[in-house]
Amino acid sequence: MVLPLTALTGCGGSASADGHVIRIAYQQFGSGTLWEDWINRAAERHTSRHPDHTVELVPIVAAENDYYTKNELLMSSPRTSPDISYADTFILLSDVGAGYLQPIDDFVAGWEGWQQIAEASREAVTAEDGSTYAIPTHTDTRAIWFNKEVFARAGLPEDWAPQNWEEILEAARILKSALPDVSPLVIYSGKSQGEKASMQGFEMLLYGTGSTLYDEDSHRWVIGSAGFRDSLQMLETVFAEDLTLSLAQNLDPNISETIYSRLLPQGELGMVIDGSWVSQNWVEGGTSPWPEWTETMGLARMPTQNGQDPGYVTLSGGWCLTLPQYADDPATAFSFMETLCEKDIMVDFTIANSYITVRDDVAADERYQDYSPTAEFFTSLLDGAHYRPALPAYPEVSNAIQEAMEAVMTRSQTPDQAAAAYDSAVTDIVGSENVQDESA
Structure with missing residues (x-):
């Protein structure tokens, strides 16, 4: 692999022979610098307190799935491992199971934060x-973002609030008929979209059917569910x-970068199912400032399939700071994690990225409470949020979801065929004794 370029920050550049270099790996999203800014601000504060410490940034420029793979490759060797890694919570237990991470119980026991x-x-x-x-540094929720001006041009209400899937499809059909130059809808789909296809796309459908990926009572992965097939059928309809x-x-x-920078601002897209952080692209200092x-x-809340209770569905996730197994000096690395998570730094980081906080002290801050016109809406969804199964097998199951979606969107398989292929893949991943077949 080609290792990512690194940047140094701190007092005096490289560390002295008696100093400590703290390497932190994180995903670099295109031209955005919000995560880099957060780390640099914390590094400036940390190195002012600890002149013998140097913070080295390890940005990994990669698409979603590639980031996880490259980060794991880095963590797999003492020669390349960072001292801190920033990870999506969905991959955490898989990395734990693979032996890439070390527990931090002793460190958090003495940390007031x-x-x-939560x-x-x-x-x-x-x-x-x-x-x-x-x-954990933040969480998120998901809903339908729609361009009110585009909707108005098509004769759709600006306070649109679909009550079921059919009303989403009907709005999309109206947009297509009234505005041929506008793409009605995006549901992230397929392997190239990685985890956002599984989470923003498929699971926002699946959990609105009453079905689930994993049965918490039986402790088995679900296969053969009608909800899984219905979700693929919805996707087929959109593409067909x-x-x-x-x-x-x-x-x-x-x-997604094209959607945020051009398609939505220029009125070329009607709606997209996406997350609470999207507006970070449009604020002053974002990658695509859009004051309007x-x-x-x-x-709009994402409705359940037929409007059944509770009436809406959302998925919640988030990212977290981890300590790789081969961290050179765990205590020193954790001391920088503490600086990254100091309240004022976290308030600024959360606001800059349009995130939802997981911390009581940040939530109580007036700046957080007033920072975005969408914060209250997305926070209100948390009470009914679903979470991905926090199990080591989930990343492989997620990949099988993406393959099923892509098979349907490319017309290489029908929804029934793609669902059957998924069932087979999941059975191979977790073992026949760990699946629950709902088709019988």
Whole structure:
């Protein structure tokens, strides 16, 4: 592999022979610098307190799935491992199971910030062995973003609030008929979109059917569910009726950047199912500043399939700071993690990225409470949020979801065929004794 370029920050550049170099790996999203800015600010504060410490940034420029692979390759060797790695919570337990990470129980026990983190978020970074493996930094929720001006041109209401899937399809059909130059809808799909296809796309459908990926009572992965097939059928309808972007655009791993920078601001897309962080692109200092977004963009809850209770669905996730197994000096690395998570730094980081906080002290801050016109809406969805199965097998299951989606969107398989292939793949991944067949 080609190792990512690194940048140094801190006092005096490289560390002295008696100093400590703290290497932190994170995903670099295109031209955005928000995560880099966060790390650099914390590094400046940390090195002013610890002149013998140097912070080395290890940005990994990669598409979603490639980031996880490259980061794991780095962590797999003492020669290349960073001292801190920033990870999506969905990959955490898989990395724990692979031996890439070390527990941090002893460190968080003496850190006052730990009790500020919501209990559900602390549980999300606890492995099956009962140990804690990360510090959660934020969470998120998902809904339908829609361009109110585009909707108005098509005769759709600016306060649009679909009650079921059919009303989403009907709005998309109206947009297609009234505005031929506008793509009606994006549901992230296929392998090139990585985890956002599974989470923003498929699972936002699946969990609205009443089905699930994993049965918490039986402790088995679900196969053969009607909800899984119905979700693929919904996807087939969108692509078969050309209610979305072209297939090539949907398969572009960087399509979200195009959506945020051009398609939505220029009125070329009607709606997209996406996350609470999207507006970070449009604020002053974002990658695609768009002052008019607060007046132009609308939000609607993602409805359940037929409008059944609770009426809406959302998925919640988030990212976390981890301590790789081969961290050179764990205590020093954790000391920088503490600086990264100091309250004022976290308030600024959360606001800059349009995230939802997992911390009581940040939530109580007036700046956080007032920072975005969408914060209250997305925070209100948390009470009904679903979470991905926090199990080591999930990343492989997620990949099988993406393959099923791509088979349907490319017309290489029918929904029934793609669902059967998924069932077979999951059975191979977890073993026949760990699946629950709902087709019988």
